[in-house]
Amino acid sequence: MLLKNLTIISDSLKNKQHSIIKNSYTLITSIKNFKNQYQHINTYDFKDLFNNICIDDLNKVILNLFNQVNSAHPLDFNKGQFKSLLNFVTNNCFLYQNNTIYKQIKGVPQGSPSSSQLANMFLSNFETVENIEDNMLLYRYIDDIIIFSKNPIDTPSFYPNYLELIKSNNNSNNINFLDINIYRNDNGDIITDIYDKRNDYEFEIAKSQYFHSCLHRNVFRNIIVNQLIRINRLCSNININKQVELLKKHLQKYNYPKIFVNNLINRFKFHNS
Numbered sequence: 001m002l003l004k005n006l007t008i009i010s011d012s013l014k015n016k017q018h019s020i021i022k023n024s025y026t027l028i029t030s031i032k033n034f035k036n037q038y039q040h041i042n043t044y045d046f047k048d049l050f051n052n053i054c055i056d057d058l059n060k061v062i063l064n065l066f067n068q069v070n071s072a073h074p075l076d077f078n079k080g081q082f083k084s085l086l087n088f089v090t091n092n093c094f095l096y097q098n099n100t101i102y103k104q105i106k107g108v109p110q111g112s113p114s115s116s117q118l119a120n121m122f123l124s125n126f127e128t129v130e131n132i133e134d135n136m137l138l139y140r141y142i143d144d145i146i147i148f149s150k151n152p153i154d155t156p157s158f159y160p161n162y163l164e165l166i167k168s169n170n171n172s173n174n175i176n177f178l179d180i181n182i183y184r185n186d187n188g189d190i191i192t193d194i195y196d197k198r199n200d201y202e203f204e205i206a207k208s209q210y211f212h213s214c215l216h217r218n219v220f221r222n223i224i225v226n227q228l229i230r231i232n233r234l235c236s237n238i239n240i241n242k243q244v245e246l247l248k249k250h251l252q253k254y255n256y257p258k259i260f261v262n263n264l265i266n267r268f269k270f271h272n273s
Contacts, residue, residue, distance in 0.1 A: 002089050003114040005077055006062070010121055012069040019127040020120055021139050024178040025233050030139065031148065031182075034190045038137065038148035040172045041182060044155060047164040049143040050115065051107035053122060054162065055090050058108065061125045062086055062118065089114060116142055123159065131158035146177045180234050193239040194231065211255040224251070224261060228268045240270050 021027050046052075066082050069075065077085065093109030095102045108115050119142060132138050136149035138156070145165070147153065155165055169175040174183040181195040198205045211220060224247075231243045244265060251261050 002085050003117060005066075005075065005082060005085070006114055006117045006121065008075060009062075009065055009069045010117065012073065013065060013124075019132075019138050019140050020124055021141050023141070024180045027139050027141075027146070027177070028180065028192055028234060031190055032192075034148065038150055040149045040152055041169075041175050042147050042149070042153065042167060042172060043169045043175050043177050044145040044147070044165050045168050046143040047166055049163065050110050050119060052163055053108050053119060054160070055107070057160065058118060058122050059083075059086055059090060061122050065121060065125070090118070119143070126158050126160070128158075131156075141178060144178060146175070146182075185238075191236045191238060192234060193236070194234050194243055207250065208254045211257065211260075220256065220260070221264065224256075224264045225268070228265065228270075232268075232270050237271070 021030075063079075063083060063086065066075070066079065070079065075082070089112060090109060093104040093112070095104065108118055123140065127138060127140070133149075133153075135151055136147055136153060138145060138147050140146075145156070147156070155167055159165060174181070176182075176195045176197075179195055179197075181193040183191050183193075185191050198207065208223060209215060209219070227247055228244070231240060231247070235243055248258075248261060248265075252258075
């Protein structure tokens with residue numbers, strides 16, 4: 001019930017929440033025409049975001065957003081009902097361990113259907129035109145932030161002091177954000193490629209089922225098609241063929257027949273073809 005109402009409120013405020021992105025593809029569609037107007041790219045993430053948000057501050061922000069929307073378009077819940085529902089969810093999270101029940105007294109309850117929405121709406125309250133400089137663009141996915149700026153910038157300081165924001169990139173011209181790599185070519189164009197954090201580990205991780213597994217053939221077909229869609233959506237033209245070849249090598253490790261893989265790839269239409 002709370003998530004339903006939060007979604008209605010958030011959708012009503014979406015023009016004011018321009019910083020929130022739903023996935024990496026949303027980001028790519030926003031930046032694909034960037035050239036030399038933003039010379040610096042930096043990424044940040046909050047340290048232990050959910051556990052550090054002050055519940056009292058959170059509830060005040062959410063109630064204020066409720067009032068903004070409710071005054072323009074009355075919602076199914078009145079203010080008293082919504083406040084009771086919000087307080088119940090944010091103040092009644094219990095954990096069970098070693099035959100002991102613990103009550104969470106700090107942070108947003110994790111595991112709740114509304115947790116991500118609550119954190120999103122809370123942070124977006126500080127991402128206002130007044131706080132974000134004219135020479136920069138900020139995009140955020142939950143607790144991960146990417147900022148494009150014309151001039152060098154410091155770590156954003158408009159969030160509450162008790163939330164620690166950490167810069168996560170060293171190179172301003174080549175960064176990894178979510179599941180994409182973003183860099184500039186010699187002409188200043190923004191180029192995107194797929195980034196898989198699992199490749200940075202010192203040990204190998206199984207990333208697919210073996211073809212001889214007891215699964216329907218449609219499962220393996222869908223794995224390939226979904227990866228091709230991902231490549232097509234996230235990669236700039238220059239990187240598509242490279243990622244397709246990497247996919248082929250990856251599937252060979254899991255005994256996918258070449259003819260099975262190639263038939264699906266040859267039938268797929270990429271945006272650079």
